[in-house]
Amino acid sequence: MQLDLGLNLSTKRTRKREFLDEMNRVVPWPRLIVLIEPHYPQGKTGRPPFRFETMLRIHFLQQWFGLSDPAMEEALYDVPLYSEFAGLGSGMTPLPDESTILRFRHLLEAHGLAVQILAVINEVLCEHGLMLKNGSVVDATLISAPSSTKNASGSRDPEMHQTKKGNQWYFGMKAHIGVDAHSGLVHSVIGTAANVHDVNVAHALLHGKESDVYADAGYRGVEKRDGTDQVCWHVAMSPGRRRLLDQTDRLDAIYDRIERLKAGIRAKVEHPFRILKRQFCYNKTRYRGLRKNTAQITTILALGNLWMARKTLYAR
Incomplete structure (x- = not known):
């Protein structure tokens, strides 16, 4: 036999x-x-x-x-x-x-099920103790969109816009996300046109249970906006101002150390962006309109949460 x-x-x-x-x-x-x-x-x-x-x-x-x-x-x-x-x-x-x-x-x-899929997955992760929810990190990344007009409508996507970052112009949208400061898992996703400033949607990325929020220098002045004064904001010092710090001065050295600690926490938000753009190769929008692309980004990031937490989920 x-x-x-x-x-x-x-x-x-x-x-x-x-x-x-x-x-x-x-x-x-x-x-x-x-x-x-x-x-x-x-x-x-x-x-x-x-x-x-x-x-x-x-x-x-x-x-x-x-x-x-x-x-x-x-x-x-x-x-x-x-x-x-x-x-x-x-x-x-x-x-x-x-x-x-x-x-x-x-x-x-x-039916807006992409957001609900993210919520269900995060419920599972919370049950495994992977999302502490006492701190968040917010950031945004540019997603390019096709700029060609060689299509049926003869025009670019009207919901996408161009913006300048550094010395380069981009046409497309922004994916704004809020992640857990401890685990780096995504809990909020918002899609906007590329020319929308990060500060304008910062309050919408908060889930309401955090006490501290970390952000880069692009969010300066966010604490003065409505709906963002219920938490303690830790916004990075502007690069120009930080370059002027004198490491031989005791006070400046403390400021630089604080900035290093804040940067270490903010680094958590880069992991989902790496998974979005490198692991799952989402470097350019695939549909016309913000709603469709935001739904796809939300689904990818929800699955990215599972990918980041897979080893911990195996062990429990």
Whole structure:
């Protein structure tokens, strides 16, 4: 009698397979299914719809690997690993086409489910003690948008704008985020046009339970804005002023040490941006309009929280 020892030598444990196995273990599928199920069509007439868990898994595959709707449809045919992860059988099993994938994405956007997905994931992380919520770090990053007018409308995206950073001009949007100062996990996401100043949305990034907030020099004067005076703001000294500090002077040396400590805490906010732009390759907007792109960024950062916390989730 041949024993099955669970060793499938015909399947190589590639990095992509390892990644999907890790994410499959940490994504709270049951809670997300309960969240989405009330909004999913029941399919009382016509062709039965695909299972919403299958469509959710396909949607997450798009975010992880930067696939458009047509590219996702083709990948389900070309990459058996993707079909396996989505729970689609082999052989004669029908696969979702690009229109079905697009409609599911529009369903999530119409009901604002990206923000709710982030909230559900953060609830799970809070239950594991990963978000202390007594301090936050706020920051923003520029996301470029296509500036070409060679499209159906013959114009650039009207909701995107240009701004200057340093000596370079950018056209696109900003992703503003608030992260936990201890864990670096994202708790708030807001998308605006690139020309919106960071200070204007700082108060909206706070969850209301923090006592201290850390920000870079771009947030100078934030404590004077309405809705931001309930917490203690730790804003970085301007680079020009810091360069004038005399390290041989005792008081200036203390100021420089304080700035170093604040910078060490602010560094937490760079980790989600690295995951967004490097891990999941989101360097340019993929849709027209702020709402669609903000929903995608929110979903990616929610999944990024799980990626950052995966090792801790394994151990508990």
